[in-house]
Amino acid sequence: MHGEYDRTGLLPEVGTYSLGSALCHLQGEVISPWLGDGRSGAVETIALAQCALQRGVTYKAFAYVEGLNSSYARRSDQANPRGFCRRDPPQTDGQASQPVMVLAPVPVVSMRFKTEPFLAESVLTSRVAFKFTTEATDQGAAAVVAGNVWAMVVPELQAPQVTRWSLKSLIGSLAMGGPGCRIDGESTVGGTAVVSLTEVSAVLEDCQLRHGSTYELVVYVEDLDNRTDGTMVFTKIYTPPGVSNSFRYLPMIDGNVTGEEVTVQFAGSNPMGKAWVVVVPASAVSSATASSVISGTGALGGPDCMITAMDVDDNVTQVDLENCSMAFSADYAVLVYVADMGMHDDGSTGLF
Numbered sequence: 001m002h003g004e005y006d007r008t009g010l011l012p013e014v015g016t017y018s019l020g021s022a023l024c025h026l027q028g029e030v031i032s033p034w035l036g037d038g039r040s041g042a043v044e045t046i047a048l049a050q051c052a053l054q055r056g057v058t059y060k061a062f063a064y065v066e067g068l069n070s071s072y073a074r075r076s077d078q079a080n081p082r083g084f085c086r087r088d089p090p091q092t093d094g095q096a097s098q099p100v101m102v103l104a105p106v107p108v109v110s111m112r113f114k115t116e117p118f119l120a121e122s123v124l125t126s127r128v129a130f131k132f133t134t135e136a137t138d139q140g141a142a143a144v145v146a147g148n149v150w151a152m153v154v155p156e157l158q159a160p161q162v163t164r165w166s167l168k169s170l171i172g173s174l175a176m177g178g179p180g181c182r183i184d185g186e187s188t189v190g191g192t193a194v195v196s197l198t199e200v201s202a203v204l205e206d207c208q209l210r211h212g213s214t215y216e217l218v219v220y221v222e223d224l225d226n227r228t229d230g231t232m233v234f235t236k237i238y239t240p241p242g243v244s245n246s247f248r249y250l251p252m253i254d255g256n257v258t259g260e261e262v263t264v265q266f267a268g269s270n271p272m273g274k275a276w277v278v279v280v281p282a283s284a285v286s287s288a289t290a291s292s293v294i295s296g297t298g299a300l301g302g303p304d305c306m307i308t309a310m311d312v313d314d315n316v317t318q319v320d321l322e323n324c325s326m327a328f329s330a331d332y333a334v335l336v337y338v339a340d341m342g343m344h345d346d347g348s349t350g351l352f
Contacts, residue, residue, distance in 0.1 A: 019059070020051035056225075059102045066094025109137055110223040111147045111196065112231040117219040120201060123237045125209040125244065125342065128153055128181070130235070133199045134221050145196045147230070149189060150220040152182040153207055153237070159216040164228050167220050176215065177207035177342070187224070194221065208342030212241040244340035245270040246348040248314055251336040253352055259326045266350060267316045268338040273347075275317065275338050277307035279324050282331035290345035293337040300324050300332070309343060 018025035026046055046063075114135035121129045130151075136143040150167050152175035162174060168185065175182045181204045187194050189202045209215060215237050222230025249267040264277060278299035280288065292298065299306050305324040310317075326332050339347030 020048075023049040024051040056103075056227075060099035061102050062099055063097040064094055065097075108229070109231050110225060110227065110229045111135070111145065111221045112137055113221065113233060114197065115199070116233050117151075117217060117235050119217075119235070119237065123209075123239055125211055125239050125242075125340070126177075126205065126207055128204040128207055128217060128237060129202070130217060130219070131199055131201050132219060132221075133197065134194065135196045143196060145223055146187060147194045147196070147221050147223050148185045148187050148226075149183055149194050149200070149202075150185055150218075151202060151204065152218050153177065153204060153209065153215050154218060156214040156216055156236070159218070159234055162216075162218055162232075162234075164220055164222075164230065164232050167218060167232065168228060176209055177204070180205040181207040206341075208340065208344075209239045210342060210344035211239055211244060211346040213239050213344075215239070242346070243348055244342060244344060244346045245273045245338040247336075247338065247350050249316060251334060251350040251352045253334070254318060257326075259328055260322060260324055262321050262324060262326075262334060263318060264321070264334050264336065264352065265316055265318045266336050266338075267314060268312050269314055270338070270340050271314050273312050273338055273340050274343050275307060275310045275312045275319075275336060277310075277319050277321065277334065277336050279305055279321060279326065279332055279334055282333050285333045285335070285351060288335055288349065288351075290337055290339070290347060290349055293335050293349060294343075294345070300326060312338065 025048065031044060048061075111134050113132055115131075115133040117130045117132040119129065120131050134145075134147055135141070136145040139145060152167070154162060154174045154176065158174050166173075183189060183202060183204070189200050192198065192200050194200055217235040217237050218232065219235070220230055220232040222228065246269045247266060248269045249265070251264050251266040254263040254265045262279065266275075268275065276293050276296075278293055278296055279301065280298045281300075284298045288298075294308075296306055296308070301321070301324040304322040306321070307319050310319070321334075334352045335349060336351070337347055337349045339345070
């Protein structure tokens with residue numbers, strides 16, 4: 001903060017009401033003398049520091065000048081009831097300036113990363129662990145400032161759609177997984193407060209990511225003023241190759257098959273998974289994929305002759321398909337696809 005004005009006397013002590021440290025007010029400094037020919041002294045600039053102003057708040061800066069004549073520059077040892085040292089005679093012989101309005105600037109960002117988010121362990125399809133450290137932007141390198149953090153995992157191709165505003169207001173729309181796979185404006189994560197210069201460890205769970213895929217971990221921090229003026233960082237992450245679910249027991253037909261009905265039994269290997277079951281012509285088996293089974297491409301019958309995203313575990317599951325409209329002289333196949341709760345195409349397909 002600084003003010004610029006014409007000074008021709010001694011600035012009295014005003015420390016009682018001034019903000020910040022001693023560097024944020026000027027006290028009793030002798031300045032440019034009167035030139036004696038009707039001209040004032042030189043225009044000077046005052047620079048004040050360490051004022052501890054709040055961002056976005058308007059303040060008033062004042063200056064008071066008086067001469068060096070001992071008849072009114074002499075200070076009394078007495079104090080008035082409000083605690084000010086007074087001059088003898090009273091301070092009515094100098095001149096106070098009009099207030100100079102000072103708006104404390106708002107920085108481009110209210111908080112940033114001293115250490116950007118980095119992975120704390122290998123990425124799993126269900127779990128992403130990372131660490132980061134924040135720092136203040138305009139209160140000095142050693143300032144301790146509290147903040148909030150948002151975090152989520154998004155598919156690589158959707159990352160450009162994420163902004164600070166969309167992350168805060170629509171965090172669930174692009175985020176992968178369940179509620180445990182995102183952080184929504186928390187001031188404490190994993191038992192550690194989000195405070196500048198303090199390392200924070202975070203773990204996202206139940207992320208339901210696809211094997212062998214690329215995602216972006218999005219982490220955003222800002223101070224507690226909630227002005228959406230913080231810093232957002234993207235960290236690319238990779239899931240390991242593999243399958244999300246497989247068969248403990250391959251699909252088998254149970255009982256007799258009719259033109260309208262067929263019963264299938266199977267068991268997945270994942271204690272929490274999803275299953276899809278369709279009946280297709282035998283000629284369609286060679287071109288069948290996980291995606292085609294999920295979408296029901298080429299499936300016979302109506303909704304009673306297919307199973308879509310049914311919850312399954314690692315116990316034997318039996319499904320009864322009805323109204324399948326199978327011709328007696330044709331060959332058909334039952335396709336069963338199992339995946340984890342992420343319902344991606346990284347599971348396993350079995351047929352009978």
